[in-house]
Amino acid sequence: MELIIDRVSKQYKNKIAVDRISVKLQRGVYGLLGTNGAGKTTLMRMICGILKPTSGTISFDGIDVSEENYRSVLGYLPQDFGYYPEFTGMDFLLYMAALKGMGKAQAKRKTEELLELVSLQDVAKKKIKTYSGGMKQRLGIAQALLNQPKLLVLDEPTAGLDPKERVRFRNLIADLGKENIVLLSTHIVSDIEQIAERILMMKDGQLIYQDKWDDSNGRLEDFYLHHIDEEEGEHE
Amino acid sequence: MNNFRVLYRYECKKLFGRKIVWITFALCIVVIIISLCIPFIGSYYAGGELIDTNLNMYQTDKRYSEALSGREINQELLEETITAYRKIPYTNELQYSLTEQYQQYARPYSPIFNFIVGTTNMQTSDAILSWQPNEDDLYAQRQTWLKTVWEDLGLSKGEIDFWQKRETQIETPFVYQHHEAYSTLLSHYQTVSLLVLLFIAICLSGVFSEEHTRKTDQIILCSPLGKTWIYWAKITAGISFAVISAILLSLFTFIMTICLHGTDGFNAAFQLLYISNSDPVTCGQAILIAFGCMVFAAIVTSIFVMVLSELLHSNIATLAISTGLFIMAMIVVVPEQYRLLAQVWDWLPWCFLAPWNVFGKYTLSIFGHYLTSWQAVPMIYFVASIVIAAIGKPIYQRFQVSGR
Incomplete structure (x- = not known):
């Protein structure tokens, strides 16, 4: 079971929303982190086949994202629907x-x-x-x-859930991740920290981090905030 | 295929579950009731003087008309009619229909008199004073007048021959029959048709666009059947909605009309109702043909509106364009000298649904065979429906969820 994202880009007129992202996802829970406008939702939409990449390919076990069979193994929760x-x-x-x-x-x-x-x-x-x-x-x-779904894409799934529901949902995701590929994005770093085995961090359309996260790396939130601060500094 | 049925059912549920559908439907019913009942309300005044209530006038005319039912419009009836009308003292001071003589002698023959005037195009007083009632002359005058109409419309020789051949299939002398119900249905045909098309435009303008504005498009388009079957399920649900709306509003109009005027006249020659028509059909058949054409127009309009809603992604814009087309149809008349353009314009769904177009003189020639408007247009609409729906599919499939 493998989702291959190969040099995927999405460009709008004069803005690159997703910039040459390549990543292979296998069974497990992946947490997608990034500030607003980092390109998370655009990437997720491309993975779900509802937005065509400007370049690059996405396939699941060799099935292209544009095929009906790809959509058969897909489960998608959009951020706002x-x-x-x-x-x-x-x-x-x-x-x-x-x-x-x-x-x-x-x-x-x-x-x-x-x-x-x-x-x-x-x-x-x-x-x-x-x-x-x-x-x-x-x-x-x-x-x-x-x-x-063998491929579950969840955009901000915990938004609007109360703390008790969030805990239940986290456990559910963890269970699903044992057999399937789960990609979830959230602003709540603690959610990602507790559920996701691997972290994908996006900034300005690029993947700036993709690996396992363990305590030896320090706190994920600190790492995340450090990058946000860097970004804000750049913008200033 | 099983899933198509389930999807179709849910698409129908989405459509019929909207409040605006029921509110608009109720409004259409109210408009139909008002337009059918208005002739009975109020009174008839002439020169500021109350003559009678409209209801009494109607009942009197109905009695006279029923008394004439079953009589041939032949030499005998023509003479009786003209003799009765010659008893009226025509003066400039008094409207002839207000004279005692008219009420006593002429009014019972007014349906026949109107037929004579309509056929010969004579002015009222001239007709009485100069025309010698003659059955052969009356029907010959009708033929001469029809030829002038055909030539003025720029019909080809083949078309004129075609209409002349159809004329030979019409039995004369006509047998008069009271046909108020069909006359009412025909005169309200354009109003009811416009209501049906507007109703369809209002209710179907959101079929696709609302999925985008509601943001449900994301979960639909990433589903296995979300790019194929759902499109056809929506189109089919929209067509069903259009057909049901057209049938329900037509049925309501029929039932109301029958309750008010009865069913007399189903077998009367259509020419009693529409003198210049050359179709060998009865009044009842003509009404069924006209309302049948409405169903086909409803189908093609529904598909047009739905595809437009996918193209524009906006209910308001779709409704604005559709309503604009309906209004344009009422305002714009293409002159007859531009024959092809006039025919194409008259046959567009939002223009076609008027008696003078459904039973118009333009024909469609296929391999030497001529088809009348009401024979050709439903077929054209059927083909157009398939083409428009096919054009809409890639538009729907290519939609990209972005920029939210």
């Missing part, structure tokens, strides 16, 4: 399951299982417009997990 207010939580997941090509029976079984996993089983038949921000986020997490 909408819902259908008139749908119930159950409807939303069944709709997403259909989009992911799942059969009716499998979709129903998996939907019920995931609603329970994200503690939404009691409100499954209520309309999403009545959900709180945290509940919506949990529903988003559930939809990303519907097809048991």
Whole structure:
């Protein structure tokens, strides 16, 4: 199981959002760190096939990102995405399951299982417009997990979750990372520190760090802040 | 394919679940009720004097019209009509329809008189004073007038021959039948059609664009079926919505009209309703043809609006362009001397849905066979629907999520 990102760049008119990133991801949890505008979301969108790189290739086990088979193994939770207010939580997941090509029976079984996993089983038949921000986020997490993805991309997954839910979610991610590739981005360094085995740090569209992080390296937060400070210094 | 059905069901749910759909639908129903009931409301005044209530006037005319039902418009009826109208003392001071003689003798024959005037294009008083009622002359005058119309429209010899051949299939003398329901349906056809198209534009302008504004496009497009089947599920749901809307609003108009005017006249010659028409059809068939064309126009409009919404990524812009086209259709008239341009313009969905276009004289020639507007246009719309939908697919698939 291998996700290969090979010299991927994304350029908008006069701005390079992602600059020649090459990385190979294998089973495990990867934490993507970077300030706003570092290119995290752009990179994640390219990995999910919803944004075409200006150059470079992305493939999962030899399957190109543009192929339907690639999307079959993908689970994606965008940073900021909408819902259908008139749908119930159950409807939303069944709709997403259909989009992911799942059969009716499998979709129903998996939907019920995931609603329970994200503690939404009691409100499954209520309309999403009545959900709180945290509940919506949990529903988003559930939809990303519907097809048991081998490649799970989570953009700011812990945003809006309360501390208890965050702990539960961290454990869930850790479990998923044993068998799959999980790439998650967050601003909360402690989340990354506790879940991610490997750190990918981005700055100005480039990958400035990619390796395991252990205590011998010092505190991740200090390292991260040091780079942010450097960046702010440069901007000043 | 099973998933297509599930996706289709959810796309329908998204569409029908929107409040704006039901609010707009209710508004359309109110507009139809008002436009159908308005002729019965109020009173008829002439020279500042109350003559009668509109309802009484309608009931009186209906009685007279029903009394004439089943009679051939032949020499005998023409003579009776003209004799009755000659009893009216025509003066400049008094409107002829307000005279006692008109009410007593002529009014019972007014449907036949209107048919004569419509066929011969004579002015009212001239018709009475100079025209000698003659059945053969009346139908011959109609033929002469039709030839002038065809020539003025710039029809080719082949087309004129085609229409002349169709004229021979029309049985004369016409048998008069009370046909108020079909007359009402035809006169409200353009209003109902415009309502249907506007309703479709309002409700479908967000089918694709709302996925972008709501940011649900990200999870759809990264799903295995998110770039293929979902597009067709949305298009199919939109088409279903358009067809259901057109049928429901038409049915409501039919039911209201039948409740108000009855069903008499289904088998009456369409020429009683539309004198210059040369289609050998009955009033009932003509109405079904017209409303059938509306369904096809609804389909092509729905696809056009949906693809436009994907292209523009904005409900407002889509609605503005669609409404602009509908308004332009009402304002712009392409002169008949630019035959091809006039025909193309008249056959555009937002222009076509008017009786004079559906039952217009322009034809489409295919391998020497001529098709009338109502035969050709639905086929053109069918092909156009497939082409527009096919054009929309790559536009949808190429969308890139960026800049949020």
